[in-house]
Amino acid sequence: MARKWQNWARTASATPLDVVAAVDPQQLAAQVERAAAAGRTIRVIGSGHSFTSTAVANDIMITPGELTRVRAVDAEAGRITVEAGIDLTTLCQVLDSHGLALTNMGDVRVQTLAGALQTGTHGCGRDTGTFADMVVGLELILGDGSIVRVDANNDPDLFNSARVGLGAFGVVTAITLAVEPRFRLHAHEFPASFDETTASFDAWTAAHDHVEFYWFPHTDKCLVKHNDRTYDEAQPPGKFANWWEEDFLSNTVFGAMCRLGRAAPGYIPILNKAAARVLSERDYVNDSWLVFTSPRNVKFKEMEYALPRSSLIPALTRVRKLMDDKNWRISFPVEVRSVPADTSWLSPATQRETGYLAFHAFDRTDHEWFVAVEEVLREYNGRPHWGKMHTRSHDDLAPAYPRWDDAMRVRDRVDPNRVFANDYTRTVLGD
Ligand SMILES: Cc1cc2nc3c(=O)[nH]c(=O)nc-3n(C[C@H](O)[C@H](O)[C@H](O)COP(=O)(O)OP(=O)(O)OC[C@H]3O[C@@H](n4cnc5c(N)ncnc54)[C@H](O)[C@@H]3O)c2cc1C
Structure with missing residues (x-):
């Protein structure tokens, strides 16, 4: 019987004809061979945390199964x-x-x-x-x-x-x-104004191992995070200090505020200002993987764009003005990060130092405004995160990737019959 699959954000779903749990590479190789001979398609899913339909498998769906050793x-x-x-x-x-x-x-x-x-x-x-x-x-x-x-x-x-x-x-x-x-990270989180944060971002990213910030729409406030490598003793955040991650951002308080904002969007600017006012400074030291990551239990939809690093702050400033001009109601903070260039041909960070802007819309609220923001980010030669919502297709993506044609030649070589295709790959990579 057909089994319906849905991603974490409930923005993509599939009704695969067959669902196969992976056991080992030999079993999967035989599966691919049979699918190819029968003219069928095969996709592997992960944990379904992409917001796009990249993982959608409507023919043969492979789940991670035992392929976890x-x-x-x-x-x-x-x-x-x-x-x-x-x-x-x-x-x-x-x-x-x-x-x-x-x-x-x-x-x-x-x-x-x-x-x-x-x-x-x-x-x-x-x-x-x-x-x-x-x-x-x-x-x-x-x-x-x-x-x-x-x-x-x-x-x-x-x-x-x-x-x-x-x-x-x-x-x-x-x-x-x-x-x-193994290493630890010393985390320093603090509130700062939008102007101070954007003016200091270059200096901060030069001085610290990892820097990101969240800007709260409808306010002048940001939450800044600096993480630096250390081998100091662990000093995990105390109960109260943990409030931001555990209660506010991830769970109950923020979820309740978002639900209130969904029911009465007119209150969103007031709610965001209230949230920004209670941001506080905190320092802690913990194992790297516990500092890098935190739970995210409030459901949302997301679009994220990779921009040339030098365009990051100008693009954010323009989007902020657009949000003000259009009077949209946006409850989630905008996340701002940067990384060095990488070498994977289809990575949004390929061959250029990259700044990322991530926009979120609370579960079951309108995200139409992503499209207007995307238009601004395209002017900066932005590349969409493949797992996050966007409206791009292969003809306009190709010029944004220096090695696009080379990658497509490889695709023709390794999958000439498109055994691994789905609607998403047809849209973004072509038939
Ligand atoms: C709450 C939340 C927080 C997030 N935070 C971040 C973040 O900080 N930074 C960031 O960049 N992204 C972030 N993401 C996006 C997320 O990391 C990506 O979308 C990622 O691809 C999801 O991994 P997954 O295991 O759920 O894979 P899925 O979404 O299930 O699949 C992703 C793709 O991988 C393919 N795939 C999976 N397994 C295989 C395999 N064995 N062989 C070939 N192809 C395979 C699938 O077919 C699909 O194309 C976040 C998403 C959520 C929901």
């Missing part, structure tokens, strides 16, 4: 090889137990490793970049069912295409990451 850990060399469906929390725990850690992470750790990679997931960092940047080897099943292993020396074109590959360059079965000795 740790294959090898070499603490001395700083390498771990894991199967693709491992979730990031488990991965961090395994690394920690070997005295190791991921160099950088995004905001949450519920995604599968392959899923996070395939859409270009990132956090923020002065010297450390996206997830794809940590990958040194991939094992993949290609469109003919063959299993290959690629890295920077062995089929580098496929390696550069498939690290951020939207699931269109093969089924990723295993990933080798360059990792480093």
Whole structure:
């Protein structure tokens, strides 16, 4: 019987004809071979945390199943090889137990490793970049069912295409990451005005390992976060200090405010001002993966754009004016981050130092305004996050990616019959 699948944000759904739990690469290779011979399509899902329909599988859906094993850990060399469906929390725990850690992470750790990679997931960092940047080897099943292993020396074109590959360059079965000795982060969070934050962002990002900020629409207030590497003793946030992450941003208080704003949008500016007023400064030290990530239990929809780093603040300033001019009611803070350039051909951060602007709309509220914001970001040669909502298609995306044509040639080579296609890949990569 057909089983309906829905993503975390309830913005994409599928009714696959067959659902197959992954067991091992050999079983999946046979599955791909059979699908290809029958002219069917096959997609692997992760944890469904993409907001776009990138994971949608209406024919054969592969779930991570048992493809979550740790294959090898070499603490001395700083390498771990894991199967693709491992979730990031488990991965961090395994690394920690070997005295190791991921160099950088995004905001949450519920995604599968392959899923996070395939859409270009990132956090923020002065010297450390996206997830794809940590990958040194991939094992993949290609469109003919063959299993290959690629890295920077062995089929580098496929390696550069498939690290951020939207699931269109093969089924990723295993990933080798360059990792480093376990470290802690000293987090310093503080409120600041929009003008101070935007004027200081360049200096802060030069001075600290990881810098991000949240700007509260309808207010002049930001919450700034600086994270710096340390080997000091852990000093986790105290009960009250934890309020922002545990209650406000993630859970009850913010959820209640958003529901109030949804019922009475006219109150959103007042609610945002009240929220911004209670922001407070806090310092804490904890294991890196516990500082990088936090729970996000309030449902939302999201659009995020990768911009040339030098355009980040000008673009944000323009969007702020647009929001004021249009008098939209926006309850969620805008998240601002930056990373160094990376080398994956389809990564939104490819070949340019990148600043990210992320816009959120509370669950079941209007997000039509994303489109008008997107128009501004396109003027800055913005590239959409593949896992977050956008309206772009392959003809206008191609010029934004210097190695687009090379990546498409690789796609034709490894999946000529488009066994790995879905509507999303047809829209953004072409038929
Ligand atoms: C609350 C929340 C917070 C987030 N925070 C961040 C953040 O801080 N930074 C950021 O950049 N993004 C963030 N995201 C976006 C998220 O990291 C990405 O959308 C990511 O791709 C989701 O991973 P997943 O495991 O859920 O994969 P899915 O969304 O299920 O799938 C993503 C893609 O990977 C493909 N795929 C999965 N497994 C395989 C495989 N084995 N082989 C080939 N293809 C595969 C799927 O087909 C699909 O194309 C956030 C999302 C949410 C909901």
